[in-house]
Amino acid sequence: MKRKLKLLLVYLITGVGLLTAQTTTVTGVVISEEDNEPIVGATILVKGTTVGTITDIDGKFSISNLPSSARTSAKNSN
Numbered sequence: 001m002k003r004k005l006k007l008l009l010v011y012l013i014t015g016v017g018l019l020t021a022q023t024t025t026v027t028g029v030v031i032s033e034e035d036n037e038p039i040v041g042a043t044i045l046v047k048g049t050t051v052g053t054i055t056d057i058d059g060k061f062s063i064s065n066l067p068s069s070a071r072t073s074a075k076n077s078n
Contacts, residue, residue, distance in 0.1 A: 027062040030055050 030042040038059025045052040046066060055061045 024066050025062060025064045026066060027060070029059045030061070031059060 026044075028044075030039045030044070031037065032039050038057075039055060040057055040059065042055045042059070042061075043052060044055065044061045044063065046063065051063060051066070053061050053063050
């Protein structure tokens with residue numbers, strides 16, 4: 001019985017580790033090349049998906065729970 005319980009715990013810990021290892025969070029700041037100021041409202045899209053977000057008033061963005069193979073590109077919405 002103890003052996004089965006230990007084996008179950010190992011499987012659960014390994015499973016949780018694998019699930020969390022497959023996702024990532026992308027964060028960043030979009031800054032204008034012209035004047036080095038943050039760009040408000042820039043659209044950040046994940047290539048090949050419909051996942052995206054826009055930058056806040058400081059030009060910052062964050063997208064969570066992405067597969068590690070995902071790519072992003074910035075596009076100014078103004």
